[in-house]
Amino acid sequence: MTAATLALHHDTGTGEATAPRTVDPDVSTAAAGDDRAFERLYRLHVGRIHALALRLAADSDDAERLTQDVFVRAWERLGSFRGDSAFGTWLHRLAVNLILSDRRSAWRRTRRVVPKADLEEEMAASLPVNVGDRLDLDAAIAMLPPGARTVFVLHDVEGYEHAEIAGLTGVAVGTSKAQLFRARRLLREVLDR
Amino acid sequence: MNDCRDVREAIPSLLAGNLGPETRAQLDAHLARCQACRDDVETAIWVGERTRALPRAIAPARDLWTGIAPRLGRRTRRFAAPWWGLAAAAIVLMALSSAATVALVRRTVQPDPGGFAQLELGFQNAARELGEVYRESRGTLAPGTRAVLERNLEVIERALAEARAALDADPSNRALEAVVVAAYKRKIAFLERASAFGES
Structure with missing residues (x-):
């Protein structure tokens, strides 16, 4: 599939057009x-x-x-x-x-x-045992508490910054950072068993 | 770097290998005396190595397109040739076609040099107006579609120019007048269809 250069110009707000994008x-x-x-x-x-x-x-x-x-x-x-x-x-x-x-x-x-605390207990109880390859990392990610999972996936897997994650999820930047450390710790605990 | 918060902030740079030697030395000094930060850094490195190995794409177990295609409704186009523009052009085309037929039939009986010039002017105006409508809509067309349309238009215009040049060389030739009229009609009909691409 070949790319074509279209007359798609970026509106700079000044009426000037920038170079066309492919x-x-x-x-x-x-x-x-x-x-x-x-x-x-x-x-x-x-x-x-x-x-x-x-x-x-x-x-x-x-x-x-x-x-x-x-x-x-x-x-x-x-x-x-x-x-x-x-x-x-x-x-x-x-x-x-x-x-x-x-x-x-x-x-x-x-x-x-289901109260939040129960969800986390449920997650801890259902985490896989004796896992190590990448498929099992996905399985472990799936069992993280929702907030920690969201931050981990967006930050560590998809490469978003904490400020972006805060904007997307509505949590504070500090909360995003704390959730990330929590997610990493939980994943290591499970995967390193 | 004495604060555990500073260490946490520095972890992404550490993982990316972007820490300067001085900061790295401060970090190492802190890690040497802080077990909690050492655990955080080791965990970040340990998890990061495994995360990098995750596949970026995972194909769904079944073809999801079959559930998507029926939900794709007709989308409003960014540009549509104004209906009144196309309608007016169609009326002009019909009128010109009738006038051309009448004029050409009459000219087989009695010469009317001014009539053809007037007829041609009408065709030229109609082609210009439709050309403007097409130019407004061409930005919404896919590059491939636009290229095909414009290549075809070039062919039609070349045929028209050749017919017109032949008529200039032989102005009393009624058959060449009919060829020129047919070429104009082809160009106008083509521009009409090309403009309609913008709203299909």
Whole structure:
């Protein structure tokens, strides 16, 4: 697949145009309403989005549903994609926002019936034993408490800064840092058994 | 670096290998006397090594596209050629086509040099207006689509230019007038369709 240079210019707010950005032709074709081009984009990016959803949601059914929701939302919003960032970056950010919003709702529902402390005890009791390879690290991540898991996945796996995570999740930067250390400790305790 | 908080702040730089020698020496001095920070650093390194080995992409167990495709509704385009522009162009095209037919039929009976010039002016105006509509919509077209359309338009314009040049060389040739009219009609019909791409 070759990339084409489109006349997508960044609006600097001064009426001046910057250099055109190279954009995947499938992005502009999909933005024009071509669902076959959008399917090609889906095939290209689905693994990355599904991995993110799987790690943040810690449930394969939820991850599949969220992955589908992300691509439907991307289709709906593709008209607003201006090429200011790479399509993959734009899609990833959209996915993080959608998944976190969904998880917040889910956690609120769960906490109504299961107290937070019980969730952590449940996690500690269900952690895998004698694990060591990468698949087991994913299994261990899935069993972290939701707050620690979110921060760990966004920071250590996806490379977000604490300030960004704070903005995305609504927690303080200090809380994000504390959750990260907690997540790492829990993971090591489990994986190093 | 005496504060455990400073050590925690320095861990990302430590992992990235970005600590200067002086800061690194301060960090090592702190770690030598602080078991808690030593544990944090070791844990960060231990977990970081395993995290880097995680796959960035994990394919879903089934094809999720089948659940996505039916949910893709028609999206509003950023640009659509104004309906009134296309409607007006269509009316102009119909009028010009009728006028051209009448004029060409009449000219087979009686020459009317001013009539063809007037007819051609009408075609030129219609082509210019439709060309403006197309230029406004072309930014919304995929590069591949745009390239195909514009290559086709070049062919049509070249044919028109050749027909017009032939008519200039032989102004009394009624058959060449018909060829020029047909070329204009082709160009206008093409521009009309190309402009409609912007709203399909």
